[in-house]
Amino acid sequence: MSSADTVRVFVPSDTTARSLGADSVAEAIEAEAASRERPVEIMRNGSRGLYWLEPMIEVEVAGERLAYGPVTPDDVADLFEADFLGGGAHPKALGATEAIPYLAEQSRLTMARVGIVDPLSLDDYRAHGGYRGLENAIAMPGEAIVKAITDSGLRGRGGAAFPTGIKWNTVLGAKGDQKYVVCNADEGDSGTFADRMIMESDPFVLIEGMTIAGIAVGATRGYVYIRAEYPQSIQTMDAAIQSAQEAGLLGDSVMGGEHAFHLEVREAAGAYICGEETSLLESLEGKRGVIRFRPPLPAIEGLFGKPTIVNNVISLSSVPIILDKGADYYKDYGVGRSRGTLTVQLAGNIKQGGMVEIAFGKTLRELLYDFGGGSATGRPIRAVQAGGPLGAYVHPSLFDTPLDYEQFAQVGAMIGHGGLVVFDDTVDMGEQARFAMEFCAIESCGKCTPCRIGAVRGVEVIDRIRSGVEADANRALLRDLCGTMVDGSLCALGGMAPFPVLSVLDHFPEDLEPQH
Amino acid sequence: MDTKTLQEPKRTANTAAIEAIVEAHAGQPGALLPVLHAIQDRLAYVPDESVPIVAAGLNLSRAEVHGVITFYHLFRTTAPGKQTLYVCRAEACQAMGSRALEQHIKEKLNIDFHETTADGRFSLEPVYCLGNCACSPAVMIDETVHGRVSNDRIDELLS
Numbered sequence: 001m002s003s004a005d006t007v008r009v010f011v012p013s014d015t016t017a018r019s020l021g022a023d024s025v026a027e028a029i030e031a032e033a034a035s036r037e038r039p040v041e042i043m044r045n046g047s048r049g050l051y052w053l054e055p056m057i058e059v060e061v062a063g064e065r066l067a068y069g070p071v072t073p074d075d076v077a078d079l080f081e082a083d084f085l086g087g088g089a090h091p092k093a094l095g096a097t098e099a100i101p102y103l104a105e106q107s108r109l110t111m112a113r114v115g116i117v118d119p120l121s122l123d124d125y126r127a128h129g130g131y132r133g134l135e136n137a138i139a140m141p142g143e144a145i146v147k148a149i150t151d152s153g154l155r156g157r158g159g160a161a162f163p164t165g166i167k168w169n170t171v172l173g174a175k176g177d178q179k180y181v182v183c184n185a186d187e188g189d190s191g192t193f194a195d196r197m198i199m200e201s202d203p204f205v206l207i208e209g210m211t212i213a214g215i216a217v218g219a220t221r222g223y224v225y226i227r228a229e230y231p232q233s234i235q236t237m238d239a240a241i242q243s244a245q246e247a248g249l250l251g252d253s254v255m256g257g258e259h260a261f262h263l264e265v266r267e268a269a270g271a272y273i274c275g276e277e278t279s280l281l282e283s284l285e286g287k288r289g290v291i292r293f294r295p296p297l298p299a300i301e302g303l304f305g306k307p308t309i310v311n312n313v314i315s316l317s318s319v320p321i322i323l324d325k326g327a328d329y330y331k332d333y334g335v336g337r338s339r340g341t342l343t344v345q346l347a348g349n350i351k352q353g354g355m356v357e358i359a360f361g362k363t364l365r366e367l368l369y370d371f372g373g374g375s376a377t378g379r380p381i382r383a384v385q386a387g388g389p390l391g392a393y394v395h396p397s398l399f400d401t402p403l404d405y406e407q408f409a410q411v412g413a414m415i416g417h418g419g420l421v422v423f424d425d426t427v428d429m430g431e432q433a434r435f436a437m438e439f440c441a442i443e444s445c446g447k448c449t450p451c452r453i454g455a456v457r458g459v460e461v462i463d464r465i466r467s468g469v470e471a472d473a474n475r476a477l478l479r480d481l482c483g484t485m486v487d488g489s490l491c492a493l494g495g496m497a498p499f500p501v502l503s504v505l506d507h508f509p510e511d512l513e514p515q516h
Numbered sequence: 517m518d519t520k521t522l523q524e525p526k527r528t529a530n531t532a533a534i535e536a537i538v539e540a541h542a543g544q545p546g547a548l549l550p551v552l553h554a555i556q557d558r559l560a561y562v563p564d565e566s567v568p569i570v571a572a573g574l575n576l577s578r579a580e581v582h583g584v585i586t587f588y589h590l591f592r593t594t595a596p597g598k599q600t601l602y603v604c605r606a607e608a609c610q611a612m613g614s615r616a617l618e619q620h621i622k623e624k625l626n627i628d629f630h631e632t633t634a635d636g637r638f639s640l641e642p643v644y645c646l647g648n649c650a651c652s653p654a655v656m657i658d659e660t661v662h663g664r665v666s667n668d669r670i671d672e673l674l675s
Contacts, residue, residue, distance in 0.1 A: 016648050019663035051650035190606030193647040228553075228590050229602075229646055231659040266546075267553050269588035272644060286548030287580075288587040304545065346650060348611035353650030376612070385607055389644075421649065423611045435610070439644065445587075 006039040007085040010058040010065065012115065013044035014200040015232050016193070021072065022055040028073040029057070032080050040085065046201020048115030049355025050102055058097055061087040067094040102352060102371060107333060109341050110318045111194075111357045114201040120239055122247055125204040131249065133323030137212045138257050145216035146172050149319065151327035153339025157194075158184055158275075158312030159387060159416040160492075161405045167309060170299035171217040174307035179219035181210050182284065182303060182310045185226040185233070186268050186275040189388025191347040191419030195313035197355060199226065199233035202317075203240035207263060209316035211254060212323055213309055214261040222263045223303070225280055228270050237265050272443035276491050277310040279445060290445045291491045312417070314343055333359035338404045346372045348421035349381075358403075365399040367420065379424040383432075383508065387416025389439055390496035392503035393423075393432065412503065429511035433504040434462045440497035451494025454485040458501065468514030475512065479505060525565060533558055534566050538573035547574055548584055552591055561592045589641075596639040597632040601625075601674070602656040605642045608649035612664075617653050620667045624674065638674065 011017075011026040026042055033040040050056055056069030066087045068079060075092060082090040094100055108114070117124040125131070137145050150165025171179060183206065187195040198206055210222045226234050241263050244250045252260045266284055268274050274283045278292035281303050302308025318340065322330045331339045338360035344367055346353045351373035368374070368381060375381050383393040392413045394401075401411050408415050423432075437458030444451045458481055465474045482498035489495040504512060537554045541547040551570055555562050562585055571578045585591045603618050625633050625640060632639040648654035651663030657673060665673075 015646075015661050016651055016663060019648050019654065019661040020651060054651070187647060188645055190645045191608045191649045192645075193649055196647040229643055229656070266549065268590075269549060269553070270590035270643075271588050283549065284546050286546040286574075286576075286584070288583050290587075348608040348649065348652060350650070355650075389607060419649070421608045421611055427611065432607070432610070435607070439606075443644070 006041050008041050008043055008060040009085070010043045010045045010060075012047040012055060012057075013119075014047040015196060015230070016051050017047045017054045017056075020054050020070070024073045025055045025057065025071050025076065028076040032076050036080060038080070038085060043118060045117065046115050046119050047197065048097065048103060049111070049197060050100065051354040052352045053094065056094070059085055059087065065097045067097040067100065068092045069094060102354070102356070105371075106357050107341050107359050108357045109321050109330065109333070110205070110314055110343060111197070111202070111355065112321065113205065114197055114355075117202065119201050119203055119236055120243065122204065122243055125202070129324065130204055130320070131208055133320035134208050134212055134249075134255065137215055137323045138255055138259065142172055142216045142218060145212065145323065148322055148327045149216070152322045152330040153334070153337070154315065154318055154322065154330065155338070155405070156312055157314035157318070157343070157417065159189070159414070161415070164311060164315050167299055167311070168213065168217055170297065171219070171307045171309050174300050176307045178221065178304075178306045179217055180303045180306055180308040181213045181217075181219045181222040182281065182308055183210055183222065183224040183313060183316055184275065184277060184280055184310055185224050185230075185313050186280060187230070187313070187417070188227060188272045188275045189417055189419055191385065191421035192345050192388060192417045193347070194343040194345055194355060194418065196230055196233050198313050198317050199230070200236050203237050204244065205317045205320055206237070206313055207240060207244050207250065209319035210263060211250065211261045212319050213311070213316060215254070215259045217307075217309060219309065220260045220262060222261065223284055224263065224265045225268055225274070225284060226265055227268045234265055234267055241265065272439075273445045273493055276493065278491070280310065281308065288445070290447050293490070314417075335359075335361040335402065336404050336406060338406070342403055342415065342418045344403070345419045346422070347419060349375045349377060349424050350422040351376050360404050361402050363400050363402050364394065364420070367403070368399065368422065372422070375422060375424040377424050377426075379426065381422055382425040382427055383423045383429060385421040385423070385432075385500065386419070387414040388419055389436060390492060390499060391416050392499045393429065393507065394503070395507035412499075412506075414499075429504045429508035430462065430466055430513075430515075433501045433512065434459060434466075436497055436500040437462060440493060444493060448488070448490040448494060450485045450488035451490070451497070454481055454489075454494060455497060457481060458485075458498075462501075462512070465512055466515050471514055475505065525568060528563075528565060530559055530563055531565065531569070534563075534569050535573075538570055542573055548576065548581065552585060556591060561595050564593060597636050599637065599658055600639045600641055602641050602643040602646070604644070604646050604648075604652070604654045606645040608645075609653040612652035614653035617665060617667065617670065621670060624671065
């Protein structure tokens with residue numbers, strides 16, 4: 001029933017937009033349009049990631065998308081009155097979406113289509129450059145694909161920052177009658193939502209990236225291991241995989257060629273440790289998510305004992321653009337050994353929270369104040385936890401550190417997955433230190449003693465300090481315990497959970513004093 | 517020797533459903549988690565009687581099946597309330613007042629985490645991140661996430 005005067009209205013449909021009432025807004029627009037007999041076509045895109053403006057609706061006027069937000073159902077009648085369908089002025093009008101500074105100043109490579117396309121439309125995906133990377137890859141030998149990834153400088157975006165090309169090359173060279181590509185979509189770190197955005201807003205880019213990975217190393221089977229806390233991501237990925245299969249982009253003959261690639265979603269079950277790659281593989285095999293000793297590396301003996309690529313969602317979703325536009329194009333972004341773009345997630349107590357994809361090199365301060373606009377409460381920012389629950393709390397004196405893996409490491413912090421959780425000056429850093437240990441105790445897989453016992457003891461020691469029991473001696477003991485966990489744990493959970501604690505001891509010692 | 521374990525277990529209203537799920541997944545590599553999810557999706561929890569059926573169907577020991585059920589926070593072995601309220605306890609939500617929200621919810625429902633209200637309407641579970649961290653604090657009711665949740669908003673959602 002679309003006609004010449006039908007106006008396209010975009011209403012975001014990702015988890016965050018919906019958590020703020022986007023569905024009710026869509027219903028209100030539909031009802032209001034019907035009662036005014038104005039033909040509209042409501043498109044449910046993903047989200048642009050300007051989360052402080054959600055629900056942020058867009059109308060297409062003369063080929064350009066204009067934004068309004070944040071919109072509540074109560075605004076809808078008023079918006080029609082102001083002729084928003086024709087781009088009319090309104091207090092909620094934000095102008096052309098692409099010109100909003102928050103978005104205009106980003107370099108969206110991996111997130112190029114996020115919030116723009118209908119997440120489940122293959123036609124839309126292709127119309128915006130999708131599947132060009134795979135078309136190129138199919139015509140290349142595996143070695144050349146791996147070389148392109150190596151040359152691009154891409155490093156694992158899940159947190160460990162291991163060079164993706166080196167991992168792929170190991171799998172390529174490993175012998176095995178079956179190889180696997182596993183996507184780690186167990187995005188459990190607080191302050192991170194980039195993986196979720198990809199899966200809910202542009203799922204085909206992940207499918208394409210995994211298919212290219214499979215073709216590169218000779219893997220014919222892939223799994224996307226998605227956390228159970230992301231029901232919408234699971235549904236969207238399932239539906240997208242189904243469409244890709246029906247279109248011959250997955251299956252026995254990818255794009256009608258000689259390569260087979262089968263892809264399946266597996267739902268996790270609420271264990272944070274399964275974000276650790278060996279624990280994830282155990283879980284995929286149907287076991288308790290207890291971590292494995294390394295070596296052997298998963299690249300040699302991974303899923304079901306076979307050579308396996310395990311990569312994060314953002315890493316794999318960055319593959320198509322590298323194969324489409326070339327390694328140099330991607331590598332031109334960034335600084336030092338941190339090449340390409342980082343998907344920064346501004347979270348917690350921040351005025352303008354959301355997704356900021358930019359080249360490496362901007363400082364933390366620019367992110368927090370230029371993009372983020374300072375704290376949500378308007379109070380001074382006292383600490384930022386970077387890189388998830390195992391990352392250090394960064395003190396404001398370090399806010400001029402540029403986003404670069406090595407420079408962050410130099411100041412005792414980590415970029416990790418690019419999540420920044422902001423706290424204002426009402427935060428009790430002693431409580432945050434305690435939580436780091438508590439979380440480790442809850443989520444420890446139990447395999448190694450420093451993590452399993454150490455985290456429990458860590459909570460107890462912090463409680464003793466805070467209740468004034470031999471505070472000095474217990475602070476010394478806490479440092480000693482942190483050292484044991486860092487040096488003695490088998491994986492990053494026990495090995496890094498002490499980092500936020502140590503950062504509180506080092507930078508916020510006044511908060512680890514007896515409470516009165 | 518305990519002869520009870522050798523007896524044929526009693527069939528219940530759920531037995532046939534569990535058997536059908538196990539049969540549908542047999543042959544799938546690493547089938548245990550998908551099977552447990554399917555059981556919980558169907559019955560809202562994983563009843564104890566599932567353990568021997570799943571073990572036999574997937575050629576695992578009962579200990580292995582029990583071990584997996586108890587390892588993962590998501591699987592539950594008792595029936596939940598009509599709705600499950602997941603409250604995020606992770607850092608981004610902490611930065612926006614989730615500790616006070618958590619306390620408010622516990623007092624309002626008069627239960628602690630992992631418990632169900634006396635009227636059976638709500639079960640309360642902690643969750644460590646819903647990925648809604650730019651709009652904290654967040655809760656999830658069944659599969660619907662809510663952002664920027666105030667005390668008033670949660671009262672509305674729970675009424």
